[in-house]
Amino acid sequence: MKEKLTSLAEAAAVVTDGALLGLTSSTLDNAPMAFLRALLRRGVKKLRLVTLTGGGLNADLLIGAEALAEYETCSCVLGPYGAAPNFQRALRAGLIKMKDTT
Amino acid sequence: MLYSPEELMAVTIAREVRDGETVGVGAVSPIPAAGCILAEQLYAPHLTLIILDCEEYYPFPAGSSELHFMAQRGELDLFFLSGIQFDRRGNFNLHVIGDYNAPTVRMAGAYGSAMLYYMAHRVILFRDQHTPRVFVEKVDFVTGAGVTPESVHREGGPALCVTPKAILGWDTAAGEWVLDQVQPGSSVEEVKQSTGFSLRVSSTVQSAAPPTEQELLMLRTVVKAKLARSYPEFVREKILTVTA
Numbered sequence A: 001m002k003e004k005l006t007s008l009a010e011a012a013a014v015v016t017d018g019a020l021l022g023l024t025s026s027t028l029d030n031a032p033m034a035f036l037r038a039l040l041r042r043g044v045k046k047l048r049l050v051t052l053t054g055g056g057l058n059a060d061l062l063i064g065a066e067a068l069a070e071y072e073t074c075s076c077v078l079g080p081y082g083a084a085p086n087f088q089r090a091l092r093a094g095l096i097k098m099k100d101t102t
Numbered sequence B: 001m002l003y004s005p006e007e008l009m010a011v012t013i014a015r016e017v018r019d020g021e022t023v024g025v026g027a028v029s030p031i032p033a034a035g036c037i038l039a040e041q042l043y044a045p046h047l048t049l050i051i052l053d054c055e056e057y058y059p060f061p062a063g064s065s066e067l068h069f070m071a072q073r074g075e076l077d078l079f080f081l082s083g084i085q086f087d088r089r090g091n092f093n094l095h096v097i098g099d100y101n102a103p104t105v106r107m108a109g110a111y112g113s114a115m116l117y118y119m120a121h122r123v124i125l126f127r128d129q130h131t132p133r134v135f136v137e138k139v140d141f142v143t144g145a146g147v148t149p150e151s152v153h154r155e156g157g158p159a160l161c162v163t164p165k166a167i168l169g170w171d172t173a174a175g176e177w178v179l180d181q182v183q184p185g186s187s188v189e190e191v192k193q194s195t196g197f198s199l200r201v202s203s204t205v206q207s208a209a210p211p212t213e214q215e216l217l218m219l220r221t222v223v224k225a226k227l228a229r230s231y232p233e234f235v236r237e238k239i240l241t242v243t244a
Helices: A008-013 A033-041 A057-064 A085-092 B005-016 B030-042 B065-072 B113-119 B188-193 B213-227 B232-237
Strands: A020-023 A047-051 A068-073 A097-100 B022-025 B048-051 B078-081 B085-087 B096-099 B102-106 B122-126 B157-162 B166-171 B176-182 B200-207
Touching: A008 A033, A033 A057, A047 A057, A057 A068, A057 A085, A085 B102, B005 B030, B005 B122, B005 B157, B005 B213, B022 B030, B022 B065, B030 B048, B030 B122, B030 B213, B030 B232, B065 B113, B078 B113, B113 B157, B176 B188, B188 B200, B213 B232
Parallel strands: A020 A047, A047 A068, A068 A097, B022 B048, B022 B078, B078 B122, B122 B157, B176 B200
Antiparallel strands: B096 B102, B157 B166, B166 B176
């Protein structure tokens, strides 16, 4: 029978530099954080990220690790904990191409 | 009776809600939430009231999707939006101060507000500060537009703008804000000086009636209790305590 399970590292290897990555988790909940950390351990760069409905800790981690080139979202905030610091810092410095949606 | 600016705004909003409406209140909106619950208690007992993050008033599973879907189906009669800048033409800004590509201030983003501004039948803008920095000639970024071309499908749009100093009405024909009512303790002159654009004053401008004892008492007891879990800091700091 075909083995359907794979390791985290193998799954993360699918995402290469410059890939378009979509995450459906929002501010703090349901984010695949272990997967995102596995991506960062590989040192992946210049990702294009889309978050639905909005982003938060997921995007802020990738941005803090300088792994994003482009970000499309309707918002990025850490829910009750307020502003997403890496997101705000990177955008003020013009480090990411931003695509705001409604 | 003394009252806080937030209490004043909640009372203003309570008086504007119409009985029987389906009303939505989004995230980070304690003032409209308080105003709508107050309206339900005193003036509009037949509301369908949906308040995000408030268990008693949120009939859906967690998340804001259902509220947005209702608006998209044209089912929301009234919604509330705020912003870091408002301008004369009804535009609001929830994105950046300064250049979009290298802003001095960056906010979280629109979070559906632009769609809600077009699809809710009436939208009340609110802001707890009425200063020339908030009310500017032209917003640095248009998150939601007050006026759109006829080709753009739109169910509704701006109705009122509520601050601690004024209640601005929306002139649909002219596509601009007009000073309709001055809040207690302020004056037409003070409102004009606190507004960074040339504000037209209605020929029928009047002073809003101050909050009544009944409104404040209800706000500080029933409404305060209902909001305490969703907005603990707000009710502690902005809704005053009833003194015997």
